[in-house]
Amino acid sequence: MKASVKSQALRNLAVVAMVATPCVSAFATNGYFSHGYGMKAKGMGGASVAMTDNAFAGANNPAIAAWAGNRAEVGVDLFMPERSMERTGSTAGLDAKVTSDSTSFFVPEFGYNRAISDKLGVGISVYGNGGMNTDYAGGQLGCTGVPNTNNVLCGGGRLGVDLQQLIIAPTIAYKVSERSSLGVSPLLVQQIFKVDGLQAFDNPGAPFPNMTGAPGNVTNKGYDSSTGVGLRFGYLNKLSDKLTIGASYSPKISMSKLSKYAGLFAEDGNFNIPENYTFGASIQATPNVVIALDYQHISYSAVPSIANPSNNAAALGSANGPGFGWGDVNATKLGIQWQASASLTVRAGINVGDNPVKSRDVTFNILAPGVVTTHYTLGATYALSPTSEITAAYMLAPSNSVSGSSLFNGIGFPAGNETIKMNQQSIGIQYGWRW
Numbered sequence: 001m002k003a004s005v006k007s008q009a010l011r012n013l014a015v016v017a018m019v020a021t022p023c024v025s026a027f028a029t030n031g032y033f034s035h036g037y038g039m040k041a042k043g044m045g046g047a048s049v050a051m052t053d054n055a056f057a058g059a060n061n062p063a064i065a066a067w068a069g070n071r072a073e074v075g076v077d078l079f080m081p082e083r084s085m086e087r088t089g090s091t092a093g094l095d096a097k098v099t100s101d102s103t104s105f106f107v108p109e110f111g112y113n114r115a116i117s118d119k120l121g122v123g124i125s126v127y128g129n130g131g132m133n134t135d136y137a138g139g140q141l142g143c144t145g146v147p148n149t150n151n152v153l154c155g156g157g158r159l160g161v162d163l164q165q166l167i168i169a170p171t172i173a174y175k176v177s178e179r180s181s182l183g184v185s186p187l188l189v190q191q192i193f194k195v196d197g198l199q200a201f202d203n204p205g206a207p208f209p210n211m212t213g214a215p216g217n218v219t220n221k222g223y224d225s226s227t228g229v230g231l232r233f234g235y236l237n238k239l240s241d242k243l244t245i246g247a248s249y250s251p252k253i254s255m256s257k258l259s260k261y262a263g264l265f266a267e268d269g270n271f272n273i274p275e276n277y278t279f280g281a282s283i284q285a286t287p288n289v290v291i292a293l294d295y296q297h298i299s300y301s302a303v304p305s306i307a308n309p310s311n312n313a314a315a316l317g318s319a320n321g322p323g324f325g326w327g328d329v330n331a332t333k334l335g336i337q338w339q340a341s342a343s344l345t346v347r348a349g350i351n352v353g354d355n356p357v358k359s360r361d362v363t364f365n366i367l368a369p370g371v372v373t374t375h376y377t378l379g380a381t382y383a384l385s386p387t388s389e390i391t392a393a394y395m396l397a398p399s400n401s402v403s404g405s406s407l408f409n410g411i412g413f414p415a416g417n418e419t420i421k422m423n424q425q426s427i428g429i430q431y432g433w434r435w
Contacts (some may be wrong), residue, residue: 015401016072028425029397030331030353031298032163032368033276037127038111039075039430042393044335045349047292048283050236050246050421053430057109058125058169059276061248062183062234065121065173067112075391075430082399082423083134085152085366087406089416094141094408096152100160102135107428121177125185128166134367135160136152138197144207150196154208154365154408155219159197161367162223165273166190169232180237187230187250193258194223195367202263209411213315214263215248224260230273247279252302262339263317265305274306277301280333288340299327300356305421309409310364324368325361329354335377347379359404361428363416369420372397391430399423 015333028036036046037059044051048060052067083100109128113123136151136159143154151159166189173183198219203210212218230253236246253273262269280294301307308323315321331353338346357365365371379393401421409413 006200012287016248017189024379029372029375029395030073030296030324030351031300031329031356033129033298033329034127035331035351035377035395036084038073039107039379039391039393039428040347040381041075042349042395042426043349043377043391044292044333044337045351045375046284046296047280047335047349048245049248049278049294051278051290051292052236052244054110055113055123056125056127057113057123057173057183057234057392058171058187059120059127059167059413061246061372062171062185062232062390063086063173063181063226063236063246063248064234065113065123065171065183066175066181067139068111068120068121068123070433071432071434072350073391073430073432074110074427075108077109077393077426078393079105079107079167080425081370085125085136085369085418086417086423087418091309092175092408092412094143094154094406094413094415096140098136098140098152100134100136102133102160105133107426110253113171122233123171125169125171126167126187127169127314128164128253130164133160136197136366145201145264151364153198153221154197154200155197157220159367161193161195162194163368163426169300179239180235181361183236185232185234185251187232189230189253189255189256190225191227191229191271192219192223192225193261193271195261195264196220198264203391207412212263213321214268214317215261217261217269218316219264221260224258226256226258226271226280228255228273231388242284243281245279245281247277251275251403252299266323267304267310267315271305272303274303279327288338290337291432292333292335292337296329296331296333296353298329298331310361311410314430324364325435326356327354327358327360329356345381345382347377349377349379351375351377355400355402357402357420359402362402363407365402365420369398369422370422371402371422373400373418374398377425387435388431388433391432393426393430395424395426397424399414
């Protein structure tokens, strides 16, 4: 009877996490990927590919599921980004300065792992990625000669974007030897997207040039959704009692098209999830201290809607249509974990990645200024009992900015230069239990 109640509770928690996650947005650190998955990883700068003390194998390294035992973890982050833009030097009355009004978001996550035998482990991870949910007020400019009628990109009303990706990752892992394991996670993905305030890019007529090949499918269409199925592969090897190595790899995930925005995203509304891989190691430096180091690569440059330069001489929505101009992100994640007492474990970490945004693409990236590069993290776990624990994590990403010539200069408007800026904080808590 008790086992049945526990199983039902786990199913209920999974449902809650799956339902709640699509309601969340604004999560972005290494580009639009999170700096880490699971509060323990988040406290260590995201270093996780060779750590086996969590239930997020499907997000970090599927091979971990063979070692993680019977455990479940449910948590939520309060994510607090600040985004702003400024345009100066315009001789067309387009100077502006505005800050996004949306500054705090809840980001839930859930992980479950079960040891089927000494060699076989299974689990499920539910997590998300997002595109920062910018929300800028309208009425700063008079791009068509009427004062205070346009937003900073010369559209009508508020300006903003919302990208949300929900990933459900069932996982299976098997120990192929006493010290090594292989794992795989099918990735079941749903994403939703909307953008408002881009009327100036939707062939509105003079004084703006035609910019899209699919007018009416650029902006203010409400939410559209797409789905896709991918894979994540994992490997883990305990080379010795003190050294563990791990690696994970996920090929590009082909998503169905966001047809409502076929006039905005390249390839008629394609927005695929880029290939990404991570490899790393954890070292038991002393009986009470573990050091973990990961290297992650995210291939944004292979997704045209993300990577195409914004100054491409092609219609929006076409195969070579303008995009956000993002380059690949390489992130190094370093974390340290100290067992301070029988009940308390403390963590610290740093995550340093590339800024994917180039100066030529500043205008498009007013919508999604994912320009932060460095993340400092702290975390701790307190054991409430032999089978339950509370974990907390904090992240600070200091302000970073990118400046460049406004895209409007290239279409006949002397608009000067633009600067986009972003900083982030997050604080999260997670409850976990083992059996």
